[in-house]
Amino acid sequence: MWIKAPFEMREQIKELGAKYDANAKCWYVPENVDLKPFENLKQDLELNQVQSEKTDIPIAFFVEKMQEAGLVIDKSPEINGRSTRVAVQGDKAGQKSGWYKIHTDGVPVCLFQNWRTGDGVQKLVAPSTKIDMSIFGMSYTVLFTQKAKKRLSELDKTTAKLITSWLKKNLEGCENPEPLGKALVANKSGQWRYRIGVYRILAEIKDEKVIILFLQI
Incomplete structure (x- = not known):
C-alpha cells in the first residue's frame, strides 16, 4: 500500500513501519507490516492500494x-x-x-x-x-561541500568556469547523474568520479543531490 503523507507526519508513519521509496518519491507499507494503524490515520493520509507483488518483477x-x-x-x-x-x-x-x-x-x-x-x-x-x-520525474541539484568550494576558489577563473559550466550543463537538473560518472569501490564505495579535462571530481549522489566532495588533478 502506498501512502501520500504530509511532511510533518513522516516520523510517525516511519515508527509504524512505513518505508520510503526514493525512486517513486513515496512512502509505502511493506507486506509484513500491520495496516490497521495506518487505517486509523486515513483522515490525515492518502492511502493508495496499488502495491504489486514484490516477487513478481516484470x-x-x-x-x-x-x-x-x-x-x-x-x-x-x-x-x-x-x-x-x-x-x-x-x-x-x-x-x-x-x-x-x-x-x-x-x-x-x-x-x-x-x-x-x-x-x-x-x-x-x-x-x-x-x-x-x-x-x-527526477531532477538532481548540484551542491558543493565547503572543502570543494575552497578548492574551486583556488583555481584560476578559466578553469573554475570550465568546471562549473560542465556541472551545470550535465548534472544540474538532470534525471540521472550516474551514467556520466564512474562508481568508486573499496574505501570510496558510494562515491562517484567525474572527469572534466584534467580534473577529477569526487561526488556523492544522495536524495536527488549531487554533492561535490573534492576536485583534484
Missing part, C-alpha cells in the same frame, strides 16, 4: 521495451538499482550509448535511455501497476 516486459527502444540486452539484466551501460543499435564495437536501471524497492521500476536516438529517459512500471508515472 523483467521480460522491461527487456522487451528496452529492446524496442534500441538497447542491446543480450543477457539477463542487472537488478541492483544502479545504472548499467549497454550498447544500442548502431553502436560500433566497444561503444555503449545506452543505459538502464532497474529498481525493485516498493514497486518494480525500470528507467532507461538511448543516447543515440536522443530520446529522454524512459520510465516503466509493471503493466498491471496503476500509479501516476509523473511521480517518477
Whole structure:
C-alpha cells in the first residue's frame, strides 16, 4: 500500500513501519507490516492500494521495451538499482550509448535511455501497476561541500568556469547523474568520479543531490 503523507507526519508513519521509496518519491507499507494503524490515520493520509507483488518483477516486459527502444540486452539484466551501460543499435564495437536501471524497492521500476536516438529517459512500471508515472520525474541539484568550494576558489577563473559550466550543463537538473560518472569501490564505495579535462571530481549522489566532495588533478 502506498501512502501520500504530509511532511510533518513522516516520523510517525516511519515508527509504524512505513518505508520510503526514493525512486517513486513515496512512502509505502511493506507486506509484513500491520495496516490497521495506518487505517486509523486515513483522515490525515492518502492511502493508495496499488502495491504489486514484490516477487513478481516484470523483467521480460522491461527487456522487451528496452529492446524496442534500441538497447542491446543480450543477457539477463542487472537488478541492483544502479545504472548499467549497454550498447544500442548502431553502436560500433566497444561503444555503449545506452543505459538502464532497474529498481525493485516498493514497486518494480525500470528507467532507461538511448543516447543515440536522443530520446529522454524512459520510465516503466509493471503493466498491471496503476500509479501516476509523473511521480517518477527526477531532477538532481548540484551542491558543493565547503572543502570543494575552497578548492574551486583556488583555481584560476578559466578553469573554475570550465568546471562549473560542465556541472551545470550535465548534472544540474538532470534525471540521472550516474551514467556520466564512474562508481568508486573499496574505501570510496558510494562515491562517484567525474572527469572534466584534467580534473577529477569526487561526488556523492544522495536524495536527488549531487554533492561535490573534492576536485583534484
